Amino acid sequence: MSEAISRLRQEAEEAKSAWKPRVKDITEDFTSASNQLEPGQLVKDEWFTLFEAVGALEIMDPKMDSGFIPPGDTFEADFDPATPVSLPELLWVMDQILCLEIMWHAGYALSQTVFTSLHIDRLLGPQQPRIPTLYSPTGGGPPENLTEEQSIGHAVLTAYCVAVIKCCDMVVGLVQSQNFYEEEDFVTHLFGRELLPHMSTNTIDGMLDGVIPRLEDFGNVGEDVKEALLLRLQFRSIFLGVLSDRTSEQQWEQMLGLLKTIKTSHTFSTPLPDAFSDKVQRQLATSTPPRPMLSTSWEDACTKWSNMCEHIVAVNRLTQSEVVYSPACLQRAVWAFSYRGEAFPLPRAIMQDILFGEQAIRGEVLPYDLLLADIRDLVLAGDTLVDPQSFQVEVTTDPRHICSRLIEGFMDKAIEEYLNLYRMMCQNRCRIRRTFTQSIPIFDAMVTEAKNVDVELQKITASKKLTDTRTGKAYSLDPLSSWARFYKLRIMAWTIQLGFETEIYLPDELGGTYWFLAQLSQQRSELLDRVLQFTIGRSFHVRHDQNAVADCMLSEKYLESLHAVSEITRLIAEALWKLFTLLTSTGVVAKPERDYASQQLMYEARMKPYLAVVNDPVPSAAEFDDATTHHGSLEQTCNEVDEHIKEAKQLLVGVKKMTPEQAKYLGTEEEWKKEVKGLEATCIAVAVTASQVRNAGKKYGEDGELATKLECKAERRWAEWWVVPVIKEKVSSQVALR
Amino acid sequence: MSQAGKDEAATPSNNSVCEPTKVDELQYVNYGDQKESQYLSAIRQLISQDLSEPYSIYVYRYFLYQWGDLCFMALDSSAKLIGVIVCKLEPHRGGPMRGYIAMLATRASHRGQGIASKLVRMAIEKMIEKDADEIALETEVDNEPSLRIYARLGFLRTKRLHRYYLNGNTAFRLVLYLKPGIPYQPTYPPEYGGPADGGGGAGLLEEDLFARQATQLQLEDVESERHDVTGGNVYR
Numbered sequence: 001m002s003e004a005i006s007r008l009r010q011e012a013e014e015a016k017s018a019w020k021p022r023v024k025d026i027t028e029d030f031t032s033a034s035n036q037l038e039p040g041q042l043v044k045d046e047w048f049t050l051f052e053a054v055g056a057l058e059i060m061d062p063k064m065d066s067g068f069i070p071p072g073d074t075f076e077a078d079f080d081p082a083t084p085v086s087l088p089e090l091l092w093v094m095d096q097i098l099c100l101e102i103m104w105h106a107g108y109a110l111s112q113t114v115f116t117s118l119h120i121d122r123l124l125g126p127q128q129p130r131i132p133t134l135y136s137p138t139g140g141g142p143p144e145n146l147t148e149e150q151s152i153g154h155a156v157l158t159a160y161c162v163a164v165i166k167c168c169d170m171v172v173g174l175v176q177s178q179n180f181y182e183e184e185d186f187v188t189h190l191f192g193r194e195l196l197p198h199m200s201t202n203t204i205d206g207m208l209d210g211v212i213p214r215l216e217d218f219g220n221v222g223e224d225v226k227e228a229l230l231l232r233l234q235f236r237s238i239f240l241g242v243l244s245d246r247t248s249e250q251q252w253e254q255m256l257g258l259l260k261t262i263k264t265s266h267t268f269s270t271p272l273p274d275a276f277s278d279k280v281q282r283q284l285a286t287s288t289p290p291r292p293m294l295s296t297s298w299e300d301a302c303t304k305w306s307n308m309c310e311h312i313v314a315v316n317r318l319t320q321s322e323v324v325y326s327p328a329c330l331q332r333a334v335w336a337f338s339y340r341g342e343a344f345p346l347p348r349a350i351m352q353d354i355l356f357g358e359q360a361i362r363g364e365v366l367p368y369d370l371l372l373a374d375i376r377d378l379v380l381a382g383d384t385l386v387d388p389q390s391f392q393v394e395v396t397t398d399p400r401h402i403c404s405r406l407i408e409g410f411m412d413k414a415i416e417e418y419l420n421l422y423r424m425m426c427q428n429r430c431r432i433r434r435t436f437t438q439s440i441p442i443f444d445a446m447v448t449e450a451k452n453v454d455v456e457l458q459k460i461t462a463s464k465k466l467t468d469t470r471t472g473k474a475y476s477l478d479p480l481s482s483w484a485r486f487y488k489l490r491i492m493a494w495t496i497q498l499g500f501e502t503e504i505y506l507p508d509e510l511g512g513t514y515w516f517l518a519q520l521s522q523q524r525s526e527l528l529d530r531v532l533q534f535t536i537g538r539s540f541h542v543r544h545d546q547n548a549v550a551d552c553m554l555s556e557k558y559l560e561s562l563h564a565v566s567e568i569t570r571l572i573a574e575a576l577w578k579l580f581t582l583l584t585s586t587g588v589v590a591k592p593e594r595d596y597a598s599q600q601l602m603y604e605a606r607m608k609p610y611l612a613v614v615n616d617p618v619p620s621a622a623e624f625d626d627a628t629t630h631h632g633s634l635e636q637t638c639n640e641v642d643e644h645i646k647e648a649k650q651l652l653v654g655v656k657k658m659t660p661e662q663a664k665y666l667g668t669e670e671e672w673k674k675e676v677k678g679l680e681a682t683c684i685a686v687a688v689t690a691s692q693v694r695n696a697g698k699k700y701g702e703d704g705e706l707a708t709k710l711e712c713k714a715e716r717r718w719a720e721w722w723v724v725p726v727i728k729e730k731v732s733s734q735v736a737l738r
Numbered sequence: 739m740s741q742a743g744k745d746e747a748a749t750p751s752n753n754s755v756c757e758p759t760k761v762d763e764l765q766y767v768n769y770g771d772q773k774e775s776q777y778l779s780a781i782r783q784l785i786s787q788d789l790s791e792p793y794s795i796y797v798y799r800y801f802l803y804q805w806g807d808l809c810f811m812a813l814d815s816s817a818k819l820i821g822v823i824v825c826k827l828e829p830h831r832g833g834p835m836r837g838y839i840a841m842l843a844t845r846a847s848h849r850g851q852g853i854a855s856k857l858v859r860m861a862i863e864k865m866i867e868k869d870a871d872e873i874a875l876e877t878e879v880d881n882e883p884s885l886r887i888y889a890r891l892g893f894l895r896t897k898r899l900h901r902y903y904l905n906g907n908t909a910f911r912l913v914l915y916l917k918p919g920i921p922y923q924p925t926y927p928p929e930y931g932g933p934a935d936g937g938g939g940a941g942l943l944e945e946d947l948f949a950r951q952a953t954q955l956q957l958e959d960v961e962s963e964r965h966d967v968t969g970g971n972v973y974r
Contacts, residue, residue: 048800050797050800052796053794053796053797053799053800054793054794054796054797056794056796056797057794058792058794058795061792061794063786063792064792064794107901107906108906181900183901184900184901184902185900185901288904289792289904291904428900429898429900430897430898430899430900430908431900433898434897502898503879503895503898504895504896504897504898504910505895506889506894506895509894592889592890592892593890594889594890594891594892595859595890595891595892596862596891596892596914596916597891597892597893597894597914597915600918601915601916601917601918602892602894602915604915604918604919604920604921605894605896605913605914605915605920605921606894606896607921608896608920608921611921611922612921
């Protein structure tokens, strides 16, 4: 038996060492085969599509064929990773890898970043032993007569590179476990390589731990260089650790601290650019053309690393316990996270992992509880319908039991898309807008569904109705459909404002778009106003129950804040609708000729995401047309704009007084302030433009003249979500307007 | 796919800065069904000059063999290729008949003379004649001349496509409807790039991976909406 085992082992060893990369020259076969075809003759099956056509690469075209070797060039890079390196050179190589690694995090392929390190290439090569080495598997072990410095250098480099590879491996795993868009946000493609899946983090940590004392004990090198190397090993060890156990928040901050010292100690390094080459791409499996090796400055790379760590620290800060129990605060937190500068897929994945990783948000709040809290905070505060105890009642004839089942049934249908909202906010901006537009019909269908449930609930609870003071008509709260409708209307408004941010609209489209935004905001305001009336009514009704009263009062404040924000949006949108419409009708904002378009077809193209809405159908093309036709005088319009802005500013004064508990911006206090400031600045900018237009009108008259005197740029200088017309006199007629 | 000519604005029109040269009388011709035409290599050369990404010969053949009638060329008096437009026309996911402008390029020395506009107009007219419902294309967000040309003809920006091109540039999707009712026509889900890719822990199938790479080579059909961000398999 043991004999058999040893024979098998021997055979396996032999088979392994017999493996050699073989190259077969097929030039002649290929030429003779292709000679049988006519020039231009296409041999394809009927399933050959554009995908295949685009996937095809032309061999020997240097732009396409990553294996192409220019005349006079060598196939492999000249630098042998087994070459001894000095410690300052080692420092440089480690830093260069840091640069490339962060570029990969920022969205570039491994083939043009980390994989261009010849040391890493060697470690990932075929036939490496279980613990890979820098030495060629066919060329024997380490070079002879290595000095102690060189020997330490190799040990450090090996441990460091192996740890880098493992970090990449874990980042790929983490990012892939959540939602992201390949190539748009990140490239997980490994080009046929494996990132040491068989090596455990413990083993690698052991390697790092092993080289640290060797380096510490080595005396024959400047303290600066030694210290710099140790810092990098420490940094790597923490990164490796925190990727395998992400519960420790302090470690990201520790990394941030280390980065500051790492940044300055780069000066002690000696460049070794030969240790990197994009020739490695010639041996990587790919169906895409070669991509150039990336270069970035050390400062830039350090900034990127810091930013990424800061984003991750922010994830933890933004999802504190006080936040995750409040759906409104949590949504604000995810938005705030989404707007934190340069996007890295790792922090986004960590955010999603916290939100969705353990079936409970931060391991604490169950998704259904979050949804129920959302419904309660918005439409049913203090009501037994959403009291968690009602859901525990088992007596089937008890109205609480019956209502709870009805609400559960609705939540079952709503939960997926509701949670999607949080996930969508973790994507790139273009995707956020597009996935939100797709969410609109889903929320609209949810409104329809909720209406039915509301009818059932009304039958059982016989909730009080309120009378509209203006129309005298009685109406009921319809809690679930009101809730779904609120979200639908808000998402619709978001898609428009994300459209401003992503520059989807041409300047002459802005008038109509703002009109639509104002309509949606008005509907939202009216809805919130009604809900508020019911909540106030409920707080009287439940006055014997202190907790319920407290819930109602909290909700009232929240509803007031939502109402104020919705009104501010409406007012600024109305001001900008009128201003843009005026500027477009006078020709100051140019309208492209659009030779092949018609009003109706443009309406359909622009409104496509909203046309499927059944509840609150969107305005017709004719209504749009009417809204974007300028009525009244220039003076009058400018006065109206001023009025809207004045009103919006007044509301902003009130909003500024709202506490984080009232308006539910706990954990995002800074962002709240910034948003309010952005709105104030937008108001001022709109007022300035209005006054300039008024003055220009007085000076040049209201008609055609204006277009020849003024030029207009649509700018988002004051807030990402608001495009404001900025007026300038044309150079030929530059006289002060004020 | 992309539209060349980003630096059009920087090119002095009619060579006004240099010695004024008489603009050569151009003739506009259809590529037709001549398969491997004498112009194929010139077309390739002209287009690849302006684009950072290379297209293989198969991409050109794919378009020109099937929709040679939707390819138009501007030639000077010595039959030298000055500008070209390459398109296709087929039902979009089983729904509307969608024309697609895949490539548009004008020789740098001849920009600012309306050649590209003229080529686009010819392609649009031909598509209308062939009963197209809509026309779509992508162009880089900072390609001002291209955006201007299409805006003038009536195209609207409907989507911004993050890092759409292989070089990392972002694109706008531009759309022009030719008939009413297009948004109401049902389409089936995209063949590739279903919602499962891009995460949800689903891992990457080879096919998905390939589709993504194809996406990077600026293909509209693979660039598809992946609505279900949770990574489920339902397309809505």
